[in-house]
Amino acid sequence: MSDDGTRIASPRSAASRRGFLRGTLAGGLAAVGAAEALAQDKPAAAAVVPKSNPRNLPPRVANWSKGLGDGVAANPYGKPVKFESNVVRRDVEWLTASRESSVNFTPLYALDGIITPNGLCFERHHGGVAVVNPVDYRLMLHGLVDKPLIFTLDDIMRFPRYNHIHFLECAANSGMEWRGAQLNGCQFTHGMVHNVMYTGIRLRDVLNEAGLKPNAKWLLVEGGDSAGMNRSLPLEKALDDCLLAFKMNGEALRGEQGYPVRLVVPGWEGNLWVKWIRRIEVGDKPWLAREETSKYTDLMADGRSRRFTFVMDAKSVVTNPSPEAPLTHKGRNIISGLAWSGRGTITRVDVTLDGGRNWQEARIDGPVLGKSLTRFYVDFDWQGQELMVQSRAYDSTGYVQPTKEELRKVRGVNSIYHNNGIQTWLVRSSGETENVEIG
Ligand code: MTE
Numbered sequence: 479m480s481d482d483g484t485r486i487a488s489p490r491s492a493a494s495r496r497g498f499l500r501g502t503l504a505g506g507l508a509a510v511g512a513a514e515a516l517a518q519d520k521p522a523a524a525a526v527v528p529k530s531n532p533r534n535l536p537p538r539v540a541n542w543s544k545g546l547g548d549g550v551a552a553n554p555y556g557k558p559v560k561f562e563s564n565v566v567r568r569d570v571e572w573l574t575a576s577r578e579s580s581v582n583f584t585p586l587y588a589l590d591g592i593i594t595p596n597g598l599c600f601e602r603h604h605g606g607v608a609v610v611n612p613v614d615y616r617l618m619l620h621g622l623v624d625k626p627l628i629f630t631l632d633d634i635m636r637f638p639r640y641n642h643i644h645f646l647e648c649a650a651n652s653g654m655e656w657r658g659a660q661l662n663g664c665q666f667t668h669g670m671v672h673n674v675m676y677t678g679i680r681l682r683d684v685l686n687e688a689g690l691k692p693n694a695k696w697l698l699v700e701g702g703d704s705a706g707m708n709r710s711l712p713l714e715k716a717l718d719d720c721l722l723a724f725k726m727n728g729e730a731l732r733g734e735q736g737y738p739v740r741l742v743v744p745g746w747e748g749n750l751w752v753k754w755i756r757r758i759e760v761g762d763k764p765w766l767a768r769e770e771t772s773k774y775t776d777l778m779a780d781g782r783s784r785r786f787t788f789v790m791d792a793k794s795v796v797t798n799p800s801p802e803a804p805l806t807h808k809g810r811n812i813i814s815g816l817a818w819s820g821r822g823t824i825t826r827v828d829v830t831l832d833g834g835r836n837w838q839e840a841r842i843d844g845p846v847l848g849k850s851l852t853r854f855y856v857d858f859d860w861q862g863q864e865l866m867v868q869s870r871a872y873d874s875t876g877y878v879q880p881t882k883e884e885l886r887k888v889r890g891v892n893s894i895y896h897n898n899g900i901q902t903w904l905v906r907s908s909g910e911t912e913n914v915e916i917g
């Protein structure tokens with residue numbers, strides 16, 4: 479308990495390793511009633527419930543109205559109010575061997591609209607956060623170019639500038655769920671995604687400055703972190719909509735997000751979005767680096783791997799209700815969620831409350847942008863009945879988000895990447911909500 483009665487449950491105290499693990503339910507859960515057989519796990523991160531003080535309620539004058547508050551600049555860099563201190567990135571302790579090569583997750587269940595605040599963007603590092611002195615920052619461009627170049631940060635900031643809002647989703651988002659419902663929290667099943675406005679320059683303009691040789695077809699893009707993380711990027715994509723970004727949501731990139739410059743590869747898997755980018759080599763074929771051979775490829779049922787799955791297909795998730803955001807009130811309620819597609823815009827989202835028997839079209843609100851998160855709502859009346867809540871996204875190519883069973887038919891269960899299957903939340907009559915699967 480904190481001084482104002484706020485209960486903060488950290489994932490470490492709220493759920494042990496065992497608490498995160500769920501049995502494989504695929505195929506075993508035919509009817510809503512069968513869900514009763516599920517083990518009861520606490521959600522991975524409980525919501526904050528501030529304690530009420532009757533002395534603050536009408537007709538009395540509330541405490542905060544009785545005296546002066548803090549003056550300006552009490553917080554030179556503003557932070558969320560203390561009542562929101564539970565809204566943080568969280569990690570799953572046992573998921574990775576070290577903190578330097580690890581991941582944490584965006585608290586999707588606590589956010590609204592489409593923009594992820596900078597301090598809540600999930601992080602994924604292979605060699606920890608590089609602390610790059612902007613004055614010593616250099617970007618080297620060489621290979622099949624007429625004129626090899628080295629750019630400073632100032633050089634980069636003098637190219638024509640563009641602002642674009644895009645989601646970044648790690649290929650491993652929802653990756654734990656291939657073999658069935660595993661992690662009991664929307665933050666953990668879907669939180670390897672964020673959506674910010676990038677300010678940057680077009681990769682195309684930088685490449686044209688160096689001049690491309692006629693046989694140029696691929697780029698090797700490499701990070702300046704200790705992992706020197708590198709990937710092969712087709713030239714076609716580089717010339718299309720990639721950015722070298724130096725701002726996110728108006729301010730400098732956060733160190734965790736690749737300060738001072740990161741690559742933005744709209745709609746494509748997060749691994750390609752190289753942070754602390756230090757080198758671009760132009761070549762005529764892919765390099766087949768570690769992160770595109772042994773990692774980030776889809777291992778199929780027959781043991782073969784798919785080569786290059788760059789685009790993130792349409793996906794959606796209901797963020798409320800979810801395990802961390804149970805229903806607490808009968809009567810008027812809002813179902814809310816996010817949908818996105820690496821191939822274009824979201825054209826429609828359907829929501830079901832009964833595990834897919836009946837679907838209704840959700841109301842999309844806020845900007846609908848290409849390769850960006852899109853917000854949807856369903857306004858509904860809850861009478862305390864058990865619900866099986868799912869959402870299904872449609873994109874501008876006509877693609878419809880598949881069920882997990884449909885995905886498994888094609889892909890098997892060996893993969894940990896590119897899982898865009900439909901998520902199911904079981905809402906019990908108490909309002910408690912958990913991650914389940916319908917067979
Ligand atoms: N770039 C470098 N240099 N080093 C890294 O470890 N991780 C990649 C990518 N770019 C990584 C990197 C992966 S796997 C993902 S999902 C995204 O960055 C994560 O970006 P974020 O930390 O801003 O969320």
Ligand code: CO
Pocket residue numbers: 602647648649650748749
């Ligand atoms: Co990733």
